[in-house]
Amino acid sequence: MFPEIKGLNEECGLFAIWGHPEAAKLTYYGLHSLQHRGQEGAGIVTIDGEELYVHKNTGLLTEAFQAGDLERLSGRQALGHVRYATAGRGGYDNVQPLHFKSEDGSIAMAHNGNLVNYQPLKSELERSGSIFQTTTDTEILAHLMKRGHSDDLRKQFKEALPQLTGAYSFAVMTEDELAVALDPHGLRPLSLGRLGDAFVVASETCAFDLIGADYVRDVEPGEMIIFNERGMFSERFMEAKERALCSMEYVYLARPDSNLEQINVHTARKQLGKQLAIEADVDADVVTGVPDSSISAAIGFSEQAKLPYELGLIKNRYVGRTFIQPSQALREQGVKMKLSAVRGVVEGKRVVMVDDSIVRGTTSQRIVRLLKDAGAAEVHVRISAPPIIRPCFYGIDTSTTDELIAANHSTEEMREMMGADSLRFLSVDGLKTGIGRDAKQPNCGQCLGCFTGEYPTAIPNEHRDLVVAGKG
Known part of the structure; x- marks a missing residue:
């Protein structure tokens, strides 16, 4: 677990x-x-x-x-x-x-x-x-x-x-x-x-x-x-x-109707999904995205792969902010309150589940289980960003390498842990291509620190110790 x-x-x-x-x-x-x-x-x-x-x-x-x-x-x-x-x-x-x-x-x-x-x-x-x-x-x-x-x-x-x-x-x-x-x-x-x-x-x-x-x-x-x-x-x-706009703004953080340096976030996410389908195609019947930030990437994946996009997962918009539940059974119930799998869409189907990132892995594991409990024959997880293998020191709460599943486990190990039939991530080059920023700038003007460990600013030693804390 x-x-x-x-x-x-x-x-x-x-x-x-x-x-x-x-x-x-x-x-x-x-x-x-x-x-x-x-x-x-x-x-x-x-x-x-x-x-x-x-x-x-x-x-x-x-x-x-x-x-x-x-x-x-x-x-x-x-x-x-x-x-x-x-x-x-x-x-x-x-x-x-x-x-x-x-x-x-x-x-x-x-x-x-x-x-x-x-x-x-x-x-x-x-x-x-x-x-x-x-x-x-x-x-x-x-x-x-x-x-x-x-x-x-x-x-x-x-x-x-x-x-x-x-x-x-x-x-x-x-x-x-x-x-x-x-x-x-x-x-x-x-x-x-x-x-x-x-x-x-x-x-x-x-x-x-x-x-x-x-x-x-x-x-x-x-x-x-x-x-x-x-x-x-x-x-x-x-x-x-050297410009280093946070890549995760496009992948996850910003609202899809925002424009970051005149690049629409929804359009960028669709392109990431298309690039993901090019790099990690799979035989499947239907594509679904994890609400809400992954919907655009899932649509792009479905268009590129020529597979139907369906609402295989529904988010309950009336669940308030949650707290840590006192037992594993209640924690599992909390996940079902936030997300529901649509049995009529996924039952008997080979499902491509597109998500924007995997940080600690807990959520992905539970969503795969939701889909399989709803009758999905196969669940193929596709992530529209590279593996997050290093902490972010610039404002996102990934503080140590120990917390990051991709820093401590291979893709195959992660697949087994979450119970998916296959797991693939977008490449770093695919991320840069999909977002479409200025290719003449180093890293296309993006910060890739959490994917590569190469940070745009100096990191003090007390923070650097957190980078090497894990196995990655």
């Missing part, structure tokens, strides 16, 4: 708007579009030119905000965030945007990503007298900005950001300015839009669609943008390095 551990989880989502009379409400709607990126906490900060107003809480957006909360957030500027805890514990204190007050004024900040040099920076700051209020790596930026002894947001931001290593898209707001920035490798997505005269920034373009904003462009790696009453101003805080 595989260990009982949660599956792959998202990072965080940020949304900001500058210069709109309905800033708080639009931010709320924008965060709804980004809810898939974090379900552990949500918050919004607004400013009216004089004061910052804050509301945040743990849980889903609809749990964190109740009737009347938005009406108390006045102002034409707003910054919002939905959180998944990749660094720091859960709980109210770590819910973002973080908010700090000083004699120079207030500051709010939100962050998507993960800083790999958080611990050494924190130790250095504490030795020099800094006192941390949270356990999230986001707070590092506030201390670095304050240590710069400048009251100019642009200068503070520009001096602090080069000291950070890792993945980050940041948004920082004061009483009279908003600043956003993307790390020099562009590991996380961040886009700029317009809504009339207002400027909008979001982790994914799907947030623009909901509020009716127009996409303008992506924020560039190493770029910082300042918004204030005079308009929008862009400059570099660092020279851009």
Whole structure:
């Protein structure tokens, strides 16, 4: 049996708007579009030119905000965030945007990503007298900005950001300015839009669609943008390095209606499925995808393989967030509550089950069992990404090689453990071909660290120890 551990989880989502009379409400709607990126906490900060107003809480957006909360957030500027805890514990204190007050004024900040040099920076700051209020790596930026002894947001931001290593898209707001920035490798997505005269920034373009904003462009790696009453101003805080947008954004994390660097996520996933069918064809009767992120890849696989696509698995949309059940029997029942196999589709059939990734293996094992219990004659598992053999240090919760099944077992061993009739993964080259990013850039401008162990940034030794912890 595989260990009982949660599956792959998202990072965080940020949304900001500058210069709109309905800033708080639009931010709320924008965060709804980004809810898939974090379900552990949500918050919004607004400013009216004089004061910052804050509301945040743990849980889903609809749990964190109740009737009347938005009406108390006045102002034409707003910054919002939905959180998944990749660094720091859960709980109210770590819910973002973080908010700090000083004699120079207030500051709010939100962050998507993960800083790999958080611990050494924190130790250095504490030795020099800094006192941390949270356990999230986001707070590092506030201390670095304050240590710069400048009251100019642009200068503070520009001096602090080069000291950070890792993945980050940041948004920082004061009483009279908003600043956003993307790390020099562009590991996380961040886009700029317009809504009339207002400027909008979001982790994914799907947030623009909901509020009716127009996409303008992506924020560039190493770029910082300042918004204030005079308009929008862009400059570099660092020279851009080799582009390394997280491949898992296309494979799993982003919403299918988002565009990442003008590549539609649904289209990319379909192409990954087609490439998978080219590399790992199989005699079968029907193709099905694991809801929801694998549906696009399954459709692509079926088109390329000329096999019918069917809804062989149905997701129950009314099951709330779950917790670890007290017994194996109840855990198995929990899986059946989330997913159901459609007997009329799979019974007596050779089924191709397309999924986007295998991290720890538990979920795949149970889905194969669901299909076979529903009468599937054969279940052939096809994964539209390469094996995940190394941890992610940039914002996804795969923290050690020991946790990763593909780092510790061969494909055949994994097939036997999950009870599938066959198991194949997409190749790394197939991943790059399927997504279709710029082939002239190294790795097509993608981060492949979790598939290859080659990371775009330096990894401190305390993290490197986690890489070699397993057998892979």
